[in-house]
Amino acid sequence: MFTCEDWRAEPAAVIRPLIEAEADRWRAELDWDVTEAWRTIEPSRADGRLAGFVLRDDFSRVAGWTCFLVHGDMLQVAMFVAETAGAATALVDAIRRSPLATRASIAVVCCRGGAPGLASALERAGFATARYRYLSAPVRPAAAVDAPFRLRPWHMGDVEPFVTLCARAYEDASDLRAFAPRGLDAEWIDYVRGLLATSACGRFRPDLSVMADLDDTRRLAGAVFASELAPGTAHLAQVAVDPSARGRGLGTALVARAMAEAASRGFTQATLLVATGNRRAASIYERLGFRDRAAFVVAVCDQPRRLTSVALETGGASTRR
Numbered sequence: 001m002f003t004c005e006d007w008r009a010e011p012a013a014v015i016r017p018l019i020e021a022e023a024d025r026w027r028a029e030l031d032w033d034v035t036e037a038w039r040t041i042e043p044s045r046a047d048g049r050l051a052g053f054v055l056r057d058d059f060s061r062v063a064g065w066t067c068f069l070v071h072g073d074m075l076q077v078a079m080f081v082a083e084t085a086g087a088a089t090a091l092v093d094a095i096r097r098s099p100l101a102t103r104a105s106i107a108v109v110c111c112r113g114g115a116p117g118l119a120s121a122l123e124r125a126g127f128a129t130a131r132y133r134y135l136s137a138p139v140r141p142a143a144a145v146d147a148p149f150r151l152r153p154w155h156m157g158d159v160e161p162f163v164t165l166c167a168r169a170y171e172d173a174s175d176l177r178a179f180a181p182r183g184l185d186a187e188w189i190d191y192v193r194g195l196l197a198t199s200a201c202g203r204f205r206p207d208l209s210v211m212a213d214l215d216d217t218r219r220l221a222g223a224v225f226a227s228e229l230a231p232g233t234a235h236l237a238q239v240a241v242d243p244s245a246r247g248r249g250l251g252t253a254l255v256a257r258a259m260a261e262a263a264s265r266g267f268t269q270a271t272l273l274v275a276t277g278n279r280r281a282a283s284i285y286e287r288l289g290f291r292d293r294a295a296f297v298v299a300v301c302d303q304p305r306r307l308t309s310v311a312l313e314t315g316g317a318s319t320r321r
């Protein structure tokens, strides 16, 4: 039996240690320093802008918590901590019943995969789920890799071409994803804007990012968008090659160059996320020394009725079950 309460009604003394404990896990498990990225969580919660729930067991111990927001028409769940499968189910139900869910036409979850039973709980709630592998590799100044295109760092004018590249690269992708889940132009613009302007995927490092131009066009043949997660840890937040340039070693050359750029700037490792179903990308990473480190759960529900019907029935009140 759990009691689920709106976390905005909780005192900061309860919530701060929960966020700090999760930040510690990100640091220890992922070498990902979220201090900057999560700085606004507690103030946004305290002034009522960031929704979330705290789950307590029969002994009033916190058994889990989550927070989420609506951006445009998308409900986004970025943090989800649960000690047991039962706690995960109760929190997923609470999100579905939340009044915010009634405003969303799609719900997207992207969380560190630490909560037991999270994927099953989401599937029972109508989500499609995917497991993402979080990989890391040591970086060292590498011997030059043959590239079918000239490689260069990120330039100011690359924003629009990068949006176009991402949209084209994922046009035929079948893996579920948390970014641009429907492949809409507006979602790609939003995604790239987020990569550049926020530290949700690490702090953007134009000097570690690697671009390849398609000959005689303003289009990109491929790119690695890189960020910094923590001192010594570079993150390859996006790797994309235009369909017309694939199968010629460009993806491999881009990743190898990004790793070498990171090494020459004092980084010791690179990390990235890849869907378990993305064998083509994984084969590149494994060949370059990337190994499994942790897992993330990604889930998408684009059937608003399923999400909102319960919420409309209950008015989204906090519940005891």
Ligand SMILES: CC(C)(COP(=O)(O)OP(=O)(O)OC[C@H]1O[C@@H](n2cnc3c(N)ncnc32)[C@H](O)[C@@H]1OP(=O)(O)O)[C@@H](O)C(=O)NCCC(=O)NCCS
Binding pocket: 169, 170, 173, 238, 239, 240, 241, 242, 245, 246, 247, 248, 249, 250, 251, 252, 253, 273, 274, 275, 278, 279, 280, 281, 283, 284
């Ligand atoms: C993944 C991606 C970047 C690869 O780009 P690329 O330029 O074709 O990559 P490369 O030519 O360097 O290497 C592709 C490798 O995958 C292998 N490959 C191709 N199809 C494959 C498949 N279905 N399963 C496994 N391996 C496959 C190729 O044989 C090649 O390996 P090889 O060099 O040993 O022959 C490109 O396909 C892409 O942009 N995909 C969509 C976006 C994406 O998934 N990005 C990665 C996110 S983590």
